[in-house]
Amino acid sequence: MTTPAAVAERALLFEVAATPTPGNVDRERDLADLQFDQFLAGATGARAGLDQLALGSPLGEGLESAVAGMAGAAGTNTQFGSLLLLAPLVRAAASDRTLTPATTSDVVEETTVDDAASFYRCFDQVDVRVDDPPAEMELLDVRRGADAVPAVRERGLTLEDVMASAVDRDGIAAEWTHEFERTFTAAEWLAERGGPSPDRAASVHLQLLAEEPDTLVATKHDQATAESVRDRAATIDPDDRASVRTFAEELVERGINPGTTADVLAGGLFVAMIRQEVSA
Amino acid sequence: MTTPAAVAERALLFEVAATPTPGNVDRERDLADLQFDQFLAGATGARAGLDQLALGSPLGEGLESAVAGMAGAAGTNTQFGSLLLLAPLVRAAASDRTLTPATTSDVVEETTVDDAASFYRCFDQVDVRVDDPPAEMELLDVRRGADAVPAVRERGLTLEDVMASAVDRDGIAAEWTHEFERTFTAAEWLAERGGPSPDRAASVHLQLLAEEPDTLVATKHDQATAESVRDRAATIDPDDRASVRTFAEELVERGINPGTTADVLAGGLFVAMIRQEVSA
Numbered sequence: 001m002t003t004p005a006a007v008a009e010r011a012l013l014f015e016v017a018a019t020p021t022p023g024n025v026d027r028e029r030d031l032a033d034l035q036f037d038q039f040l041a042g043a044t045g046a047r048a049g050l051d052q053l054a055l056g057s058p059l060g061e062g063l064e065s066a067v068a069g070m071a072g073a074a075g076t077n078t079q080f081g082s083l084l085l086l087a088p089l090v091r092a093a094a095s096d097r098t099l100t101p102a103t104t105s106d107v108v109e110e111t112t113v114d115d116a117a118s119f120y121r122c123f124d125q126v127d128v129r130v131d132d133p134p135a136e137m138e139l140l141d142v143r144r145g146a147d148a149v150p151a152v153r154e155r156g157l158t159l160e161d162v163m164a165s166a167v168d169r170d171g172i173a174a175e176w177t178h179e180f181e182r183t184f185t186a187a188e189w190l191a192e193r194g195g196p197s198p199d200r201a202a203s204v205h206l207q208l209l210a211e212e213p214d215t216l217v218a219t220k221h222d223q224a225t226a227e228s229v230r231d232r233a234a235t236i237d238p239d240d241r242a243s244v245r246t247f248a249e250e251l252v253e254r255g256i257n258p259g260t261t262a263d264v265l266a267g268g269l270f271v272a273m274i275r276q277e278v279s280a
Numbered sequence: 281m282t283t284p285a286a287v288a289e290r291a292l293l294f295e296v297a298a299t300p301t302p303g304n305v306d307r308e309r310d311l312a313d314l315q316f317d318q319f320l321a322g323a324t325g326a327r328a329g330l331d332q333l334a335l336g337s338p339l340g341e342g343l344e345s346a347v348a349g350m351a352g353a354a355g356t357n358t359q360f361g362s363l364l365l366l367a368p369l370v371r372a373a374a375s376d377r378t379l380t381p382a383t384t385s386d387v388v389e390e391t392t393v394d395d396a397a398s399f400y401r402c403f404d405q406v407d408v409r410v411d412d413p414p415a416e417m418e419l420l421d422v423r424r425g426a427d428a429v430p431a432v433r434e435r436g437l438t439l440e441d442v443m444a445s446a447v448d449r450d451g452i453a454a455e456w457t458h459e460f461e462r463t464f465t466a467a468e469w470l471a472e473r474g475g476p477s478p479d480r481a482a483s484v485h486l487q488l489l490a491e492e493p494d495t496l497v498a499t500k501h502d503q504a505t506a507e508s509v510r511d512r513a514a515t516i517d518p519d520d521r522a523s524v525r526t527f528a529e530e531l532v533e534r535g536i537n538p539g540t541t542a543d544v545l546a547g548g549l550f551v552a553m554i555r556q557e558v559s560a
Contacts, residue, residue: 002325002349002352002353003328006324006325006327006328006349006353007324009324009327010320010321010324010353013293013317013320013321013323013324014317014320014321017316017317017320027307027308027316028307028308035476035478036297036307036478037293037294037297037476037477037478040290040293040294040297041290041293041294043293043324044286044287044289044290044293044323044327045282045286047286047289047324047327048283048286051331069282069286072282073282073286073290196315196317197317198315198316198317
């Protein structure tokens with residue numbers, strides 16, 4: 001039997017194997033500090049935590065275990081954003097195989113303060129690039145990791161609350177808060193497009209990139225850079241592989257790595273595969 | 281914590297990602313009827329069975345579950361040979377993290393008639409290319425799958441016995457029977473060679489190919505073809521990537537797919553990673 005955890009792991013692997021995905025690691029390209037094999041290892045390391053999530057462990061615990069397993073196996077942060085997106089999707093799929101935005105949002109609404117504490121502890125496992133939080137959120141800066149947990153408990157924040165507080169500056173938080181809109185849209189695009197699944201995935205990566213500025217790019221560089229990448233992506237025909245490759249070269253040369261877009265693609269692949277619209 | 285099952289899955293993924301591996305699917309090449317993504321899916325599908333093996337299920341049951349999961353996820357036979365090699369290695373590693381030829385052979389010696397029955401049932405899950413067995417073994421032809429189980433039980437054959445009966449015509453059976461000699465040698469070669477792990481793996485693939493005729497090639501083509509591939513591989517310097525790629529083109533053109541060599545490489549990667557000699 002295929003479990004949601006196996007499908008989630010496969011989504012992580014299909015995401016990194018989708019080629020070309022401009023600016024991100026793919027089957028044809030390693031980045032200077034991120035190699036393809038690290039993503040493969042990261043996925044196998046995350047699997048035990050994904051299994052826990054599918055079996056009904058508290059969401060924060062399963063996420064923490066997946067992230068720790070990923071970081072241990074990959075030796076770096078390869079797929080934290082993807083796992084944060086996949087965690088509620090796996091949980092929703094495990095209880096309702098007709099996975100929908102509503103069933104996934106139910107999982108978000110049920111998150112607890114303990115889930116938020118687990119989420120903060122994840123940041124002790126990985127280096128994550130995030131923006132400075134607003135002044136009133138300083139004690140809750142995710143980069144404080146476990147040190148922020150007392151403040152989380154004192155304010156009684158659930159993981160849903162924590163994600164809602166970052167909705168304007170983080171694409172994954174936006175998905176959590178807005179019913180996983182882009183994730184489900186990506187799944188529809190994957191289903192609509194014909195052809196072998198790796199080609200569909202590469203094409204949808206470009207569509208996502210053309211749709212909204214990538215928040216990881218906005219954080220590492222600035223909002224204008226993220227918008228320019230979006231505008232440039234919008235000019236490219238996904239079927240024109242040569243243009244896509246030229247664009248990929250440009251992004252790599254400029255050190256631009258649209259990681260949030262890759263995360264949303266991984267989420268979309270998961271939804272599409274659970275709905276059996278995209279096969280292996 | 282990294283479990284032997286996670287490491288085994290990673291070995292499957294690192295094997296298919298090792299590039300170039302002449303004649304086999306790798307990061308740069310799909311074959312007409314075997315795609316890279318099918319190997320990724322196959323590995324995630326096998327994981328639950330590998331977990332069972334690590335947790336102490338009967339060897340045959342864990343193997344059967346891994347093979348069924350692989351075939352279901354990949355839609356074809358991507359890694360049956362590798363799983364057959366990995367099953368006793370995972371079991372040995374789960375009980376003795378200083379994995380040796382002797383501890384692995386102990387697992388082989390402990391196999392039962394039930395394990396043999398499970399092994400035969402695996403062949404109902406996958407299409408496997410094997411030679412005709414000798415006349416006295418006709419009832420035990422693996423291609424009969426579950427239909428051969430009564431004969432297995434009547435003769436009281438353990439999985440060790442079944443593998444010993446194929447030692448002369450199957451490279452995996454030879455490993456089971458001869459203390460996993462090539463698998464452990466591959467692990468030593470992986471450890472000795474410097475450089476990033478995907479490069480080591482590609483280099484060791486060529487070394488293995490140059491050492492012995494691949495039994496899958498001998499089965500699909502003939503012994504002379506398998507020997508010619510071995511002799512040709514022996515002339516190539518693994519560090520001369522251009523020559524390796526020319527050789528790869530030749531094999532693909534001739535439809536030669538040295539799958540047993542890939543299986544032994546997967547086993548070697550597992551042993552090397554369990555011994556922490558090759559990192560992600």
